[in-house]
Amino acid sequence: MPDTPPRPGPLQRARSAFGTLVPLLWATVAVALLAAGAEVWRYILLLASRNEALSADAVAASDAFVGSAGTVAPILTVVAGALLILWSVRASQAAAERAGVRPSRSTRAIVLGWLIPGINLSVPGSVLSEIEHSALELPADLRPRPSRLLLAWWALWVGSVVLTAVVLLWSLRSGVQADADGVVLHAVLDVLAAVTAAVTARLVTRLTRLLAPVRPRRRELVLSVRPPAAARAARA
Template identity: 30%
Template sequence: MPVRTDVYLPPARRGFRWIARNPGEPRGVGDPQPPRADPSTPRYDAIPAWGLTDVVDTSPAEESRADRMADRVGSLLTIAAVLYGLAVFAELGRYAILVYNQTRLVPQLLLRLSDAAVYFTQLGGLLTAVLAAVAAVCWLLRARRDLYAREKRTDPRSRGEILVGCAVPVLNLVMPPVYLLELVRRDPRGSRLVKIWWGFWAFSGFLLVVNAYWRSRPGLQAMADGVLLSAFIALIAAATAALLLVVIRRIEHKDWRGEPDTATRWVPVPRSVLENAVPEKAAAQ
């Protein structure tokens, strides 16, 4: 760079001067000519190592604890239905022992086996039913979330409202079927299944109140009748669990084993087609 001097000096005594040149002219004596641009098309001698490739993480997102619990709803409902079904036979066996004991003595080993069968099936069915209820609520939340996401709408019911409706006594006899009916509003058969399950669900709640009252009555006959009532309650509980599993599979478009349900369409075939098909089959044989 030229050395700056006082700008108030005359131009002849300043340390630099301005010279105008054309853009292509050299800047000084002996300066090399600027390189000319290559008129050929630019190209790479090798494949470049950089690019605009977007690396997408395709690994599945980790499921939450609620989603993992929802995946177990089918197995838990099945176990609960089986245990309550066995409880029916255990209670009937106990009633038969009570009838037999009116005239004869019952071996102590048989009584212990009967008590163990009743406690195992009833208590195991109750614990499994509680876990199945928790899994069913988790499944309900996920099903509603997926449905409204596909429809690109917002669920009108909040998560807290659904949890309260499923957990508060008496209220949980009314609201869970309403939540399920909102999922199957466009499926007449699914709505019918939900209403049938609703009847069993409400009736089972009524039977629990009746059972609590019946057990407070004194006397051996009341105790024997309570055994039959317990067997009937276990039967309704098994049917309720099985029906809820059918409803869930219907909403998921799966069969009772959890496999994807293939749609079957029945088409009426004219009688003439069937009559023509029989001679052709006989001729082929």
């Protein structure tokens, strides 16, 4: 009976999730920026409609642009978010293994910390801070101090969560002015989502490299030792 191959460790599984997550995050950046552009175009048309009639083709193109980008962007965001949660669970386990300690949070606690409103303003940043702390091989009894990149990500994350709630509540309002303001809020949210996704890609890359630093390649050189010129002349 053939031997069962060993199960990949937390670090290998974290790197596997990383390989899919980062390209997906950069795709989210691109689509979110397109969605922001679509909202800006819609707002320009709304302003123009106050003074003149709009072309039916321009309105139809704008609606199609907003609809397409507004559909793809949330889907990419949800998929990237799910992969980010998966990566954070595996990276947390890998960081604990690297530090020789037990993970400070269970898988359930990490997942719920990302998803539960209110709690998700603090838990994700704390989880990533603990991963960074262990990856840097700092003492386990020392309180984690997030890096500037992580603090920037944390601020963007909180801003994105809060603004998403504001946009959802704003969509419950009705009226022309409420619709115009909603377009502006959607554009701002799309830009913020793009920036957050870009910083997330950088942060995930940094933490993964800290957990699994790339070893420098060694080059083997064959050297020939030749006798000095004087010794060669004497032998001649």
